[in-house]
Amino acid sequence: MKAVLFKNGLRLVDDYPEPSLKQGEALVRVNMAGVCGTDLEIIKGYRGFEGVIGHEFCGVVEAVKAKSPAGNRPEGSLVPVGTRVVAEINCGCSWCEYCRHGIKNHCLNRTVIGIAGREGCMAEYVAVPLENLYPVPDEATDEEAIFTEPLAAAFEIMEQVCLKPSDRVAVLGDGRLGILSALVLNLTRADVNLVGKHSQKLAVASDQKVKTILLENLFAQKEAYEKNYDLVVEATGSLDGFELACALVKPRGKIVLKSTTSGKAELSLTQLVVNEITAVGSRCGPFAPALRALEEKAIDVRPMISGRYKFEQALKAFELCKSGDFLKMLIDFR
Numbered sequence: 001m002k003a004v005l006f007k008n009g010l011r012l013v014d015d016y017p018e019p020s021l022k023q024g025e026a027l028v029r030v031n032m033a034g035v036c037g038t039d040l041e042i043i044k045g046y047r048g049f050e051g052v053i054g055h056e057f058c059g060v061v062e063a064v065k066a067k068s069p070a071g072n073r074p075e076g077s078l079v080p081v082g083t084r085v086v087a088e089i090n091c092g093c094s095w096c097e098y099c100r101h102g103i104k105n106h107c108l109n110r111t112v113i114g115i116a117g118r119e120g121c122m123a124e125y126v127a128v129p130l131e132n133l134y135p136v137p138d139e140a141t142d143e144e145a146i147f148t149e150p151l152a153a154a155f156e157i158m159e160q161v162c163l164k165p166s167d168r169v170a171v172l173g174d175g176r177l178g179i180l181s182a183l184v185l186n187l188t189r190a191d192v193n194l195v196g197k198h199s200q201k202l203a204v205a206s207d208q209k210v211k212t213i214l215l216e217n218l219f220a221q222k223e224a225y226e227k228n229y230d231l232v233v234e235a236t237g238s239l240d241g242f243e244l245a246c247a248l249v250k251p252r253g254k255i256v257l258k259s260t261t262s263g264k265a266e267l268s269l270t271q272l273v274v275n276e277i278t279a280v281g282s283r284c285g286p287f288a289p290a291l292r293a294l295e296e297k298a299i300d301v302r303p304m305i306s307g308r309y310k311f312e313q314a315l316k317a318f319e320l321c322k323s324g325d326f327l328k329m330l331i332d333f334r
């Protein structure tokens with residue numbers, strides 16, 4: 001099959017073996033995949049991953065290998081062959097303490113699609129545990145469904161912190177996750193402000209009624225913004241973001257950390273202690289509300305699509321993404 005392979009560099013192959021299904025897995029024919037920031041980190045060597053890259057996709061179930069023998073209710077019955085699906089990326093072992101408590105994102109033995117110990121989705125076919133699959137509502141196109149995973153990561157913020165409609169919120173970073181976080185938090189009618197460096201990217205959020213602040217303007221009158229926010233979401237992807245978040249959050253406020261930067265920050269924790277700040281790490285998130293938001297068109301992700309490329313041009317798409325000017329590149333396998 002055709003695949004975008006990361007092994008001794010990133011390359012296209014057309015003779016990669018199709019995945020062989022284990023019990024409890026589905027074979028999904030990939031319609032479309034998205035290039036994620038994590039993919040760009042992987043080709044720089046993040047987590048030492050080798051294999052088919054990619055974890056954001058929308059596809060159609062083509063075969064199912066159920067866990068239970070025929071006669072029992074096969075676990076594949078929820079997503080029959082032919083269903084259009086997206087998939088949660090963390091695959092749990094189902095028997096460790098975390099899996100048994102329903103937190104497979106933290107499974108001690110987990111594999112992660114296209115990131116750790118499991119082939120990714122930038123190929124004609126990908127094998128996915130049945131329990132990870134979610135049917136895509138007819139109202140969402142393949143392009144929109146690609147955003148389920150990052151949108152779920154934005155919804156995770158509300159799983160973790162209690163947000164009041166009277167709260168003032170700052171989201172730092174006008175990348176994809178920052179924009180999606182601002183759009184999701186804005187659904188609560190809290191006073192949400194997206195802070196970023198690029199007026200063009202900020203416009204994606206302001207077009208959907210999120211207030212935006214250019215970083216240079218914030219720095220020009222920093223005193224006006226300091227200790228001003230009940231919640232600060234740090235999604236800048238850079239080490240400086242945490243320091244700014246500490247400056248902006250009110251005493252007893254909360255900071256949600258979304259950036260997975262590989263560098264090490266030199267942190268002064270004094271402010272956290274003195275101002276009694278709660279800092280929460282945040283990764284991945286619930287797919288169901290993300291799909292509902294796409295189904296109801298509560299959030300319009302389409303302005304975030306920067307380009308669509310055929311498989312044959314996938315390397316070009318990756319090359320363009322490296323500039324950082326693009327919000328979401330799609331690779332079309334249809």
Ligand SMILES: [Zn+2]
Pocket residue numbers: 036037038055056149150
């Ligand atoms: Zn991703």
Ligand SMILES: [Zn+2]
Pocket residue numbers: 092093094095096097098099100104107108109110
């Ligand atoms: Zn487990």
